[in-house]
Amino acid sequence: MSTRRLSLVLVLTSLLVALVFSFGAGRSEWLYWKPPIVLLVALYWLLFEPQTFGLVFAFTLGLLVDFVSGAPAGESAMAFCVTAYWAQTLEHRLLHFTIFHQCLLIAGLVVVYQLISVAIDLAIHGGALQLALLYPALSAILVWPFIAGVLGRLHRRSL
Amino acid sequence: MLVLLALALALLFVDRNTRWLEPTRTWIDSAAQPLRWLSNTPSNVAKWSDQNLLSRSELVADNQRLKTEVLVLKGEVQRVVDLSVENARLRNLLSARELLKTRVLVAELIGVSTMPLRHQVTVNRGARDGVFVGQAVLDGDGLMGQVIAVDNDRSQVMLISDARHAIPVQIAEFGTRLIAEGTGDYQRLQLRHVPPTLNIKEHDLLLSSGLGGRFPAGYPVGRVATIERKSGQDFVEVTVLPTAQLNRSRHLLLLFTEVNPIPHSGVSSSIDSDIDGDINNNERDKADVD
Numbered sequence: 001m002s003t004r005r006l007s008l009v010l011v012l013t014s015l016l017v018a019l020v021f022s023f024g025a026g027r028s029e030w031l032y033w034k035p036p037i038v039l040l041v042a043l044y045w046l047l048f049e050p051q052t053f054g055l056v057f058a059f060t061l062g063l064l065v066d067f068v069s070g071a072p073a074g075e076s077a078m079a080f081c082v083t084a085y086w087a088q089t090l091e092h093r094l095l096h097f098t099i100f101h102q103c104l105l106i107a108g109l110v111v112v113y114q115l116i117s118v119a120i121d122l123a124i125h126g127g128a129l130q131l132a133l134l135y136p137a138l139s140a141i142l143v144w145p146f147i148a149g150v151l152g153r154l155h156r157r158s159l
Numbered sequence: 160m161l162v163l164l165a166l167a168l169a170l171l172f173v174d175r176n177t178r179w180l181e182p183t184r185t186w187i188d189s190a191a192q193p194l195r196w197l198s199n200t201p202s203n204v205a206k207w208s209d210q211n212l213l214s215r216s217e218l219v220a221d222n223q224r225l226k227t228e229v230l231v232l233k234g235e236v237q238r239v240v241d242l243s244v245e246n247a248r249l250r251n252l253l254s255a256r257e258l259l260k261t262r263v264l265v266a267e268l269i270g271v272s273t274m275p276l277r278h279q280v281t282v283n284r285g286a287r288d289g290v291f292v293g294q295a296v297l298d299g300d301g302l303m304g305q306v307i308a309v310d311n312d313r314s315q316v317m318l319i320s321d322a323r324h325a326i327p328v329q330i331a332e333f334g335t336r337l338i339a340e341g342t343g344d345y346q347r348l349q350l351r352h353v354p355p356t357l358n359i360k361e362h363d364l365l366l367s368s369g370l371g372g373r374f375p376a377g378y379p380v381g382r383v384a385t386i387e388r389k390s391g392q393d394f395v396e397v398t399v400l401p402t403a404q405l406n407r408s409r410h411l412l413l414l415f416t417e418v419n420p421i422p423h424s425g426v427s428s429s430i431d432s433d434i435d436g437d438i439n440n441n442e443r444d445k446a447d448v449d
Binding site: 074130 | 166173180194
Protein backbone atom coordinates (compact mmCIF):
# COMPACT_ATOMS: atom_id res chain seq x y z
CA MET A 1 0.00 0.00 0.00
CA SER A 2 2.76 2.40 0.95
CA THR A 3 4.61 1.86 -2.34
CA ARG A 4 1.38 2.56 -4.20
CA ARG A 5 0.98 5.84 -2.39
CA LEU A 6 4.59 6.78 -3.01
CA SER A 7 4.11 6.14 -6.67
CA LEU A 8 1.04 8.40 -6.71
CA VAL A 9 2.99 11.17 -5.01
CA LEU A 10 5.63 10.77 -7.71
CA VAL A 11 3.00 10.94 -10.46
CA LEU A 12 1.44 14.09 -9.04
CA THR A 13 4.82 15.75 -8.50
CA SER A 14 5.98 14.92 -12.02
CA LEU A 15 2.78 16.35 -13.50
CA LEU A 16 3.05 19.54 -11.42
CA VAL A 17 6.67 20.02 -12.48
CA ALA A 18 5.63 19.46 -16.10
CA LEU A 19 2.91 22.13 -15.72
CA VAL A 20 5.44 24.58 -14.27
CA PHE A 21 7.73 23.97 -17.25
CA SER A 22 4.87 24.41 -19.68
CA PHE A 23 4.12 27.84 -18.20
CA GLY A 24 7.69 29.07 -18.64
CA ALA A 25 7.77 31.93 -21.12
CA GLY A 26 11.31 31.46 -22.40
CA ARG A 27 12.62 33.24 -25.43
CA SER A 28 9.92 33.78 -27.98
CA GLU A 29 12.00 32.58 -30.95
CA TRP A 30 11.94 29.16 -29.31
CA LEU A 31 8.24 29.24 -28.52
CA TYR A 32 7.27 27.08 -31.48
CA TRP A 33 9.77 24.47 -30.38
CA LYS A 34 8.35 24.07 -26.90
CA PRO A 35 7.63 20.34 -26.43
CA PRO A 36 4.25 19.43 -24.87
CA ILE A 37 5.88 18.38 -21.61
CA VAL A 38 2.64 17.61 -19.77
CA LEU A 39 1.68 15.23 -22.57
CA LEU A 40 5.07 13.53 -22.49
CA VAL A 41 4.92 12.97 -18.73
CA ALA A 42 1.36 11.71 -19.08
CA LEU A 43 2.49 9.33 -21.82
CA TYR A 44 5.22 8.01 -19.58
CA TRP A 45 2.68 7.07 -16.90
CA LEU A 46 0.22 5.69 -19.43
CA LEU A 47 2.89 3.44 -20.91
CA PHE A 48 4.59 2.29 -17.73
CA GLU A 49 1.63 2.08 -15.35
CA PRO A 50 -1.13 1.07 -17.77
CA GLN A 51 -3.15 -0.74 -15.13
CA THR A 52 -3.50 2.48 -13.08
CA PHE A 53 -3.65 5.20 -15.72
CA GLY A 54 -5.98 5.09 -18.66
CA LEU A 55 -8.02 7.26 -20.92
CA VAL A 56 -9.94 8.94 -18.12
CA PHE A 57 -6.64 10.07 -16.61
CA ALA A 58 -5.57 11.49 -19.99
CA PHE A 59 -8.90 13.18 -20.49
CA THR A 60 -8.88 14.82 -17.06
CA LEU A 61 -5.33 16.02 -17.50
CA GLY A 62 -6.14 17.43 -20.95
CA LEU A 63 -9.10 19.28 -19.50
CA LEU A 64 -6.86 20.75 -16.80
CA VAL A 65 -4.39 21.90 -19.46
CA ASP A 66 -7.27 23.52 -21.35
CA PHE A 67 -8.40 25.40 -18.30
CA VAL A 68 -4.99 26.75 -17.33
CA SER A 69 -3.85 27.57 -20.86
CA GLY A 70 -6.99 29.45 -21.87
CA ALA A 71 -7.78 27.04 -24.70
CA PRO A 72 -11.37 26.09 -25.48
CA ALA A 73 -12.38 23.49 -22.87
CA GLY A 74 -12.26 20.01 -24.39
CA GLU A 75 -9.59 20.73 -27.00
CA SER A 76 -6.54 19.26 -25.27
CA ALA A 77 -8.84 16.81 -23.49
CA MET A 78 -9.76 15.30 -26.83
CA ALA A 79 -6.19 15.44 -28.14
CA PHE A 80 -4.81 13.85 -24.96
CA CYS A 81 -7.49 11.18 -25.11
CA VAL A 82 -6.84 10.15 -28.71
CA THR A 83 -3.06 10.21 -28.23
CA ALA A 84 -3.41 8.12 -25.07
CA TYR A 85 -5.61 5.61 -26.88
CA TRP A 86 -3.01 5.26 -29.58
CA ALA A 87 -0.23 4.96 -27.03
CA GLN A 88 -2.14 2.17 -25.28
CA THR A 89 -2.35 0.15 -28.48
CA LEU A 90 1.40 0.56 -28.91
CA GLU A 91 2.25 -0.05 -25.28
CA HIS A 92 3.29 -3.71 -25.47
CA ARG A 93 5.69 -3.08 -28.31
CA LEU A 94 7.02 0.25 -27.13
CA LEU A 95 8.44 -1.15 -23.91
CA HIS A 96 10.72 -3.49 -25.85
CA PHE A 97 12.04 -0.80 -28.15
CA THR A 98 15.41 0.88 -27.80
CA ILE A 99 15.27 4.45 -26.57
CA PHE A 100 15.86 5.72 -30.12
CA HIS A 101 12.86 3.84 -31.51
CA GLN A 102 10.80 5.01 -28.54
CA CYS A 103 11.68 8.59 -29.43
CA LEU A 104 10.44 8.17 -32.99
CA LEU A 105 7.15 6.68 -31.81
CA ILE A 106 6.73 9.45 -29.25
CA ALA A 107 7.35 12.01 -32.01
CA GLY A 108 4.58 10.34 -34.00
CA LEU A 109 2.23 10.57 -31.02
CA VAL A 110 3.08 14.25 -30.54
CA VAL A 111 2.28 14.88 -34.21
CA VAL A 112 -1.13 13.26 -33.68
CA TYR A 113 -1.66 15.42 -30.61
CA GLN A 114 -0.64 18.61 -32.43
CA LEU A 115 -2.80 17.83 -35.45
CA ILE A 116 -5.89 17.25 -33.33
CA SER A 117 -5.48 20.36 -31.21
CA VAL A 118 -4.66 22.55 -34.22
CA ALA A 119 -7.59 21.07 -36.16
CA ILE A 120 -9.96 21.96 -33.33
CA ASP A 121 -8.41 25.42 -33.13
CA LEU A 122 -8.91 25.91 -36.85
CA ALA A 123 -12.49 24.65 -36.69
CA ILE A 124 -13.34 27.08 -33.91
CA HIS A 125 -11.35 30.17 -34.83
CA GLY A 126 -10.05 29.67 -38.34
CA GLY A 127 -6.53 30.77 -39.14
CA ALA A 128 -3.53 29.39 -40.89
CA LEU A 129 -2.07 25.89 -40.80
CA GLN A 130 1.65 26.14 -40.34
CA LEU A 131 4.55 23.79 -40.58
CA ALA A 132 5.54 25.07 -37.14
CA LEU A 133 3.02 22.69 -35.60
CA LEU A 134 5.48 19.87 -36.30
CA TYR A 135 8.37 21.46 -34.39
CA PRO A 136 7.20 20.23 -30.95
CA ALA A 137 7.42 16.66 -32.29
CA LEU A 138 11.09 17.22 -33.09
CA SER A 139 11.85 18.79 -29.74
CA ALA A 140 9.94 15.96 -28.06
CA ILE A 141 12.51 13.55 -29.55
CA LEU A 142 15.20 15.42 -27.65
CA VAL A 143 13.25 15.68 -24.40
CA TRP A 144 11.83 12.13 -24.23
CA PRO A 145 15.06 10.30 -23.28
CA PHE A 146 15.50 12.77 -20.46
CA ILE A 147 11.93 12.42 -19.18
CA ALA A 148 11.94 8.63 -19.58
CA GLY A 149 15.35 8.42 -17.88
CA VAL A 150 14.56 10.58 -14.86
CA LEU A 151 11.03 9.28 -14.32
CA GLY A 152 12.19 5.70 -14.93
CA ARG A 153 14.85 5.97 -12.27
CA LEU A 154 12.53 7.59 -9.70
CA HIS A 155 9.77 5.16 -10.60
CA ARG A 156 11.92 2.06 -10.08
CA ARG A 157 13.20 3.41 -6.81
CA SER A 158 9.67 3.97 -5.53
CA LEU A 159 8.55 0.41 -6.31
CA MET B 160 -13.05 6.11 -25.54
CA LEU B 161 -16.11 7.12 -27.57
CA VAL B 162 -17.85 8.36 -24.44
CA LEU B 163 -14.84 10.55 -23.61
CA LEU B 164 -14.65 11.89 -27.16
CA ALA B 165 -18.35 12.72 -27.07
CA LEU B 166 -17.80 14.42 -23.72
CA ALA B 167 -14.93 16.47 -25.19
CA LEU B 168 -17.10 17.53 -28.12
CA ALA B 169 -19.91 18.46 -25.75
CA LEU B 170 -17.48 20.53 -23.67
CA LEU B 171 -16.18 22.30 -26.76
CA PHE B 172 -19.76 23.10 -27.73
CA VAL B 173 -20.71 24.31 -24.27
CA ASP B 174 -17.56 26.42 -23.94
CA ARG B 175 -18.10 27.96 -27.36
CA ASN B 176 -21.74 28.87 -26.89
CA THR B 177 -22.25 29.54 -23.21
CA ARG B 178 -20.39 30.96 -20.25
CA TRP B 179 -21.17 28.06 -17.90
CA LEU B 180 -17.56 27.00 -17.64
CA GLU B 181 -16.26 30.45 -16.64
CA PRO B 182 -16.37 29.84 -12.85
CA THR B 183 -14.50 26.53 -13.18
CA ARG B 184 -11.94 28.12 -15.42
CA THR B 185 -11.39 31.00 -13.02
CA TRP B 186 -11.13 28.64 -10.07
CA ILE B 187 -8.60 26.30 -11.71
CA ASP B 188 -6.66 29.24 -13.05
CA SER B 189 -6.32 30.74 -9.56
CA ALA B 190 -5.26 27.34 -8.24
CA ALA B 191 -2.54 27.24 -10.90
CA GLN B 192 -1.31 30.69 -9.91
CA PRO B 193 1.53 29.40 -7.65
CA LEU B 194 2.79 27.24 -10.54
CA ARG B 195 2.80 30.25 -12.82
CA TRP B 196 4.72 32.20 -10.22
CA LEU B 197 7.21 29.34 -9.90
CA SER B 198 7.75 29.19 -13.65
CA ASN B 199 8.48 32.91 -13.62
CA THR B 200 11.14 32.52 -10.93
CA PRO B 201 14.15 32.41 -13.29
CA SER B 202 13.14 35.66 -14.95
CA ASN B 203 12.28 37.18 -11.58
CA VAL B 204 15.72 36.29 -10.27
CA ALA B 205 17.29 37.77 -13.39
CA LYS B 206 15.25 40.92 -12.90
CA TRP B 207 16.20 41.15 -9.23
CA SER B 208 19.89 40.80 -10.02
CA ASP B 209 19.53 43.37 -12.78
CA GLN B 210 18.00 45.77 -10.30
CA ASN B 211 20.29 45.11 -7.38
CA LEU B 212 23.64 44.16 -8.81
CA LEU B 213 24.29 47.13 -11.09
CA SER B 214 27.60 48.90 -10.91
CA ARG B 215 27.67 52.54 -9.89
CA SER B 216 28.96 53.72 -13.25
CA GLU B 217 26.13 51.94 -15.01
CA LEU B 218 23.64 53.62 -12.73
CA VAL B 219 25.16 57.04 -13.34
CA ALA B 220 25.14 56.46 -17.10
CA ASP B 221 21.55 55.24 -16.92
CA ASN B 222 20.55 58.24 -14.88
CA GLN B 223 22.16 60.58 -17.37
CA ARG B 224 20.39 58.90 -20.25
CA LEU B 225 17.04 59.06 -18.48
CA LYS B 226 17.51 62.75 -17.67
CA THR B 227 18.15 63.50 -21.32
CA GLU B 228 15.15 61.45 -22.29
CA VAL B 229 12.93 63.29 -19.81
CA LEU B 230 14.08 66.59 -21.26
CA VAL B 231 13.29 65.49 -24.79
CA LEU B 232 9.91 64.13 -23.75
CA LYS B 233 9.08 67.34 -21.89
CA GLY B 234 9.75 69.20 -25.09
CA GLU B 235 7.40 66.89 -26.92
CA VAL B 236 4.72 67.31 -24.28
CA GLN B 237 4.73 71.04 -24.88
CA ARG B 238 3.98 70.33 -28.50
CA VAL B 239 1.20 67.97 -27.45
CA VAL B 240 -0.40 70.72 -25.38
CA ASP B 241 -0.24 72.96 -28.40
CA LEU B 242 -1.72 70.26 -30.60
CA SER B 243 -4.53 69.39 -28.24
CA VAL B 244 -5.46 73.05 -28.05
CA GLU B 245 -5.60 73.13 -31.81
CA ASN B 246 -7.44 69.82 -31.95
CA ALA B 247 -10.08 71.01 -29.54
CA ARG B 248 -10.53 74.21 -31.53
CA LEU B 249 -10.94 72.29 -34.77
CA ARG B 250 -13.33 69.80 -33.20
CA ASN B 251 -15.34 72.67 -31.90
CA LEU B 252 -15.47 74.16 -35.38
CA LEU B 253 -16.75 70.82 -36.66
CA SER B 254 -19.21 70.82 -33.74
CA ALA B 255 -17.95 67.44 -32.64
CA ARG B 256 -19.85 66.25 -29.64
CA GLU B 257 -17.16 64.57 -27.65
CA LEU B 258 -13.50 64.57 -27.00
CA LEU B 259 -11.74 61.33 -26.23
CA LYS B 260 -9.56 61.35 -23.21
CA THR B 261 -7.25 58.49 -22.42
CA ARG B 262 -5.67 57.05 -19.32
CA VAL B 263 -3.36 54.08 -19.15
CA LEU B 264 -2.68 51.41 -16.57
CA VAL B 265 0.68 49.67 -16.54
CA ALA B 266 0.46 45.87 -16.47
CA GLU B 267 3.14 43.26 -16.28
CA LEU B 268 3.34 40.15 -18.41
CA ILE B 269 3.04 37.04 -16.25
CA GLY B 270 2.58 34.30 -18.80
CA VAL B 271 2.32 33.38 -22.44
CA SER B 272 0.00 30.82 -23.95
CA THR B 273 1.23 27.26 -23.76
CA MET B 274 0.08 26.74 -27.34
CA PRO B 275 2.69 28.36 -29.58
CA LEU B 276 0.28 29.06 -32.41
CA ARG B 277 -2.00 31.00 -30.10
CA HIS B 278 -0.55 34.47 -29.55
CA GLN B 279 -2.08 35.07 -26.19
CA VAL B 280 -0.46 36.48 -23.07
CA THR B 281 -1.57 36.85 -19.47
CA VAL B 282 -1.11 40.14 -17.63
CA ASN B 283 -1.32 40.86 -13.91
CA ARG B 284 -4.32 43.20 -14.01
CA GLY B 285 -7.92 42.13 -13.92
CA ALA B 286 -11.48 43.12 -13.20
CA ARG B 287 -10.38 44.56 -9.85
CA ASP B 288 -8.36 47.20 -11.73
CA GLY B 289 -11.26 47.92 -14.06
CA VAL B 290 -9.93 45.94 -16.99
CA PHE B 291 -12.68 44.94 -19.43
CA VAL B 292 -13.00 42.62 -22.41
CA GLY B 293 -12.17 44.38 -25.66
CA GLN B 294 -9.80 46.84 -24.04
CA ALA B 295 -6.87 47.95 -26.21
CA VAL B 296 -3.36 47.06 -25.03
CA LEU B 297 -0.22 49.00 -26.00
CA ASP B 298 3.46 48.90 -25.33
CA GLY B 299 5.86 51.81 -25.65
CA ASP B 300 6.02 51.47 -29.42
CA GLY B 301 2.53 50.71 -30.60
CA LEU B 302 -0.64 48.65 -30.36
CA MET B 303 -0.16 45.13 -29.04
CA GLY B 304 -3.61 43.61 -28.90
CA GLN B 305 -6.84 43.43 -26.99
CA VAL B 306 -8.15 41.92 -23.79
CA ILE B 307 -10.23 38.81 -24.46
CA ALA B 308 -10.89 37.44 -20.98
CA VAL B 309 -10.81 38.98 -17.52
CA ASP B 310 -10.41 37.38 -14.10
CA ASN B 311 -10.24 39.18 -10.79
CA ASP B 312 -6.49 39.74 -10.86
CA ARG B 313 -5.47 38.66 -14.32
CA SER B 314 -6.53 39.01 -17.90
CA GLN B 315 -5.80 37.35 -21.19
CA VAL B 316 -4.61 39.51 -24.06
CA MET B 317 -4.76 38.41 -27.69
CA LEU B 318 -1.92 39.93 -29.70
CA ILE B 319 -2.48 41.54 -33.10
CA SER B 320 -0.18 38.92 -34.63
CA ASP B 321 -2.52 36.05 -33.68
CA ALA B 322 -3.87 34.38 -36.81
CA ARG B 323 -7.41 34.92 -35.53
CA HIS B 324 -6.98 38.66 -35.11
CA ALA B 325 -7.69 41.53 -37.47
CA ILE B 326 -7.51 45.26 -36.87
CA PRO B 327 -8.79 48.19 -38.95
CA VAL B 328 -5.91 50.49 -39.88
CA GLN B 329 -5.22 53.51 -42.05
CA ILE B 330 -2.12 54.65 -43.84
CA ALA B 331 -0.87 57.56 -41.76
CA GLU B 332 -0.04 59.74 -44.74
CA PHE B 333 -3.24 59.42 -46.79
CA GLY B 334 -5.80 58.01 -44.40
CA THR B 335 -6.59 55.09 -46.72
CA ARG B 336 -8.48 52.47 -44.72
CA LEU B 337 -7.32 48.86 -44.70
CA ILE B 338 -7.52 45.76 -42.50
CA ALA B 339 -4.38 44.23 -40.99
CA GLU B 340 -4.64 40.56 -40.10
CA GLY B 341 -2.37 38.53 -37.86
CA THR B 342 -0.48 35.65 -39.41
CA GLY B 343 0.74 33.67 -36.42
CA ASP B 344 4.18 35.23 -36.85
CA TYR B 345 5.24 37.89 -34.32
CA GLN B 346 7.09 39.87 -36.99
CA ARG B 347 4.41 39.92 -39.65
CA LEU B 348 0.88 41.16 -40.23
CA GLN B 349 -0.87 40.99 -43.56
CA LEU B 350 -3.06 43.61 -45.24
CA ARG B 351 -6.32 42.29 -46.62
CA HIS B 352 -7.64 43.29 -50.05
CA VAL B 353 -5.10 45.90 -51.13
CA PRO B 354 -5.95 47.08 -54.66
CA PRO B 355 -3.00 47.26 -57.09
CA THR B 356 -3.72 50.94 -57.74
CA LEU B 357 -3.26 51.94 -54.11
CA ASN B 358 -0.39 54.30 -53.46
CA ILE B 359 1.43 52.34 -50.77
CA LYS B 360 5.19 52.24 -50.21
CA GLU B 361 7.53 50.29 -48.02
CA HIS B 362 8.04 51.85 -44.55
CA ASP B 363 4.63 53.54 -44.69
CA LEU B 364 3.31 53.88 -41.16
CA LEU B 365 -0.09 52.33 -40.40
CA LEU B 366 -2.22 53.73 -37.58
CA SER B 367 -5.30 52.23 -36.00
CA SER B 368 -8.29 53.82 -37.71
CA GLY B 369 -10.72 53.52 -34.81
CA LEU B 370 -13.35 52.02 -37.08
CA GLY B 371 -15.29 49.18 -35.55
CA GLY B 372 -15.08 50.97 -32.22
CA ARG B 373 -12.80 48.46 -30.53
CA PHE B 374 -9.41 50.15 -30.88
CA PRO B 375 -8.99 53.89 -30.42
CA ALA B 376 -7.82 55.78 -33.50
CA GLY B 377 -4.31 57.05 -34.13
CA TYR B 378 -2.07 54.48 -32.43
CA PRO B 379 0.80 53.05 -34.51
CA VAL B 380 0.22 49.46 -35.57
CA GLY B 381 3.07 48.72 -37.94
CA ARG B 382 5.18 49.69 -40.90
CA VAL B 383 4.83 48.24 -44.38
CA ALA B 384 7.60 45.68 -44.79
CA THR B 385 7.14 44.11 -48.21
CA ILE B 386 4.84 44.73 -51.15
CA GLU B 387 4.42 41.94 -53.65
CA ARG B 388 2.55 42.61 -56.88
CA LYS B 389 1.73 39.35 -58.64
CA SER B 390 0.46 39.53 -62.17
CA GLY B 391 -2.93 37.88 -62.54
CA GLN B 392 -3.88 38.48 -58.92
CA ASP B 393 -6.64 40.88 -57.95
CA PHE B 394 -4.89 42.16 -54.86
CA VAL B 395 -1.39 43.10 -53.84
CA GLU B 396 0.20 41.13 -51.02
CA VAL B 397 1.45 43.52 -48.37
CA THR B 398 3.14 42.45 -45.15
CA VAL B 399 3.52 44.72 -42.16
CA LEU B 400 6.10 44.70 -39.39
CA PRO B 401 4.34 45.53 -36.10
CA THR B 402 5.82 48.56 -34.34
CA ALA B 403 5.08 47.06 -30.91
CA GLN B 404 7.65 44.61 -29.56
CA LEU B 405 5.07 41.82 -29.52
CA ASN B 406 7.41 39.11 -28.32
CA ARG B 407 9.68 41.19 -26.13
CA SER B 408 7.72 43.72 -24.11
CA ARG B 409 7.22 42.68 -20.51
CA HIS B 410 5.36 45.81 -19.48
CA LEU B 411 2.15 46.63 -21.28
CA LEU B 412 -0.23 49.54 -21.09
CA LEU B 413 -3.96 48.98 -20.76
CA LEU B 414 -5.79 51.84 -22.39
CA PHE B 415 -8.87 53.42 -20.87
CA THR B 416 -10.74 55.79 -23.12
CA GLU B 417 -13.18 58.11 -21.49
CA VAL B 418 -15.65 60.15 -23.43
CA ASN B 419 -15.79 63.77 -22.35
CA PRO B 420 -18.45 65.98 -23.79
CA ILE B 421 -17.00 69.19 -25.26
CA PRO B 422 -18.80 72.25 -24.06
CA HIS B 423 -19.78 74.29 -27.05
CA SER B 424 -18.88 77.73 -25.84
CA GLY B 425 -15.68 79.40 -24.75
CA VAL B 426 -13.05 77.56 -26.68
CA SER B 427 -10.14 78.61 -24.50
CA SER B 428 -11.67 77.66 -21.16
CA SER B 429 -12.88 74.32 -22.49
CA ILE B 430 -9.36 73.58 -23.57
CA ASP B 431 -8.05 74.31 -20.12
CA SER B 432 -10.51 71.93 -18.59
CA ASP B 433 -9.75 69.23 -21.10
CA ILE B 434 -6.09 69.41 -20.45
CA ASP B 435 -6.13 69.60 -16.67
CA GLY B 436 -9.15 67.39 -16.33
CA ASP B 437 -10.60 70.00 -14.01
CA ILE B 438 -14.19 69.07 -13.43
CA ASN B 439 -15.15 72.42 -11.92
CA ASN B 440 -14.11 74.21 -15.06
CA ASN B 441 -16.18 71.84 -17.08
CA GLU B 442 -19.20 72.41 -14.90
CA ARG B 443 -18.80 76.14 -15.21
CA ASP B 444 -18.68 75.89 -18.99
CA LYS B 445 -21.86 73.88 -18.99
CA ALA B 446 -23.47 76.51 -16.86
CA ASP B 447 -22.34 79.12 -19.38
CA VAL B 448 -24.02 77.25 -22.15
CA ASP B 449 -27.24 77.03 -20.23
